[in-house]
Amino acid sequence: MDVKEIERLIKISKEHPLMPETYIPWHEQPKPEEIFLPEILTSLQGLDIYNTLTDTQKLELGRHELVQVIASYAWGECLFCLFMTRHLLTLPADNVEHRFLLRELIEEFRHQEMFTQAIMQISGKPIKQSGMHKFIGHFSNKYLPADYLFMGSVSVELVTDVYGNYTRKNPQVYQVLRKMFDLHNIEEARHILFTKSLLKTYSAKAGYIKRTLYSYVILLNIYFVRTMYVKREIYERIGMENPDKVYELASKNFKQKFADKCLHDIIEFVDSWKGLNNATRWAWRWVLGAKV
Numbered sequence: 001m002d003v004k005e006i007e008r009l010i011k012i013s014k015e016h017p018l019m020p021e022t023y024i025p026w027h028e029q030p031k032p033e034e035i036f037l038p039e040i041l042t043s044l045q046g047l048d049i050y051n052t053l054t055d056t057q058k059l060e061l062g063r064h065e066l067v068q069v070i071a072s073y074a075w076g077e078c079l080f081c082l083f084m085t086r087h088l089l090t091l092p093a094d095n096v097e098h099r100f101l102l103r104e105l106i107e108e109f110r111h112q113e114m115f116t117q118a119i120m121q122i123s124g125k126p127i128k129q130s131g132m133h134k135f136i137g138h139f140s141n142k143y144l145p146a147d148y149l150f151m152g153s154v155s156v157e158l159v160t161d162v163y164g165n166y167t168r169k170n171p172q173v174y175q176v177l178r179k180m181f182d183l184h185n186i187e188e189a190r191h192i193l194f195t196k197s198l199l200k201t202y203s204a205k206a207g208y209i210k211r212t213l214y215s216y217v218i219l220l221n222i223y224f225v226r227t228m229y230v231k232r233e234i235y236e237r238i239g240m241e242n243p244d245k246v247y248e249l250a251s252k253n254f255k256q257k258f259a260d261k262c263l264h265d266i267i268e269f270v271d272s273w274k275g276l277n278n279a280t281r282w283a284w285r286w287v288l289g290a291k292v
């Protein structure tokens with residue numbers, strides 16, 4: 001781990017904290033022409049059925065799906081905070097990793113509060129995680145070793161960052177949400193730099209089997225995140241007929257979109273330590289639709 005670099009990241013975090021309370025113009029209400037999620041990120045855009053929706057249905061689809069995305073971030077970050085808190089107890093207080101993780105925890109808690117406030121501001125009703133998501137989330141958080149959990153966290157941060165970039169750069173999106181993703185992008189960039197630096201030590205020592213396992217942990221984390229966004233109930237809420245069928249089409253459509261738009265950075269990262277090999281490549285193609 002590059003200690004000098006981590007010291008620099010700690011310094012920025014302390015000297016330039018971004019407070020959601022003041023950084024985001026919470027007093028701004030959504031304007032009639034503003035949307036909540038870029039159309040390209042919604043689960044139905046790209047399907048014929050999308051063209052049959054009214055403007056209100058399209059707007060509502062984006063609102064419900066955006067709520068699902070940020071509620072999932074908040075849940076995932078809360079789980080990761082649990083792990084980081086336990087991990088801190090294993091590190092001496094003057095250790096640079098310990099000190100950075102304290103900054104990361106502070107920032108992640110602020111993010112969770114920010115996501116919650118945004119959900120309330122747009123009258124969102126997040127759909128709870130499925131039993132499978134809850135079980136895997138809690139189980140892996142409790143029993144996986146630290147290096148695997150950091151691999152998981154960097155993969156989630158890298159794919160969600162792409163998602164945030166689409167949203168914050170789209171001038172049609174409600175400005176509270178754009179600023180929220182701006183803030184998240186700036187702080188997550190530091191978390192990604194730290195975790196990559198930390199993981200360099202682990203991946204340099206890892207042989208074929210360990211690299212294969214790391215690759216699977218990342219792949220499953222991405223699959224885990226992707227399946228939290230598309231929800232059958234949302235199609236019911238916006239008054240679509242046959243929500244089961246719509247859900248089936250949307251899941252396939254979203255899998256392809258996610259593969260095309262969100263996987264570039266994470267594939268580059270995994271490839272940098274040779275995590276794409278004969279034992280993993282097929283799974284990346286099959287489970288994630290990745291072109292590797």
Ligand SMILES: [Fe+2]
Pocket residue numbers: 077107108111184188
């Ligand atoms: Fe965060």
Ligand SMILES: [Fe+2]
Pocket residue numbers: 108157187188191
């Ligand atoms: Fe983070």
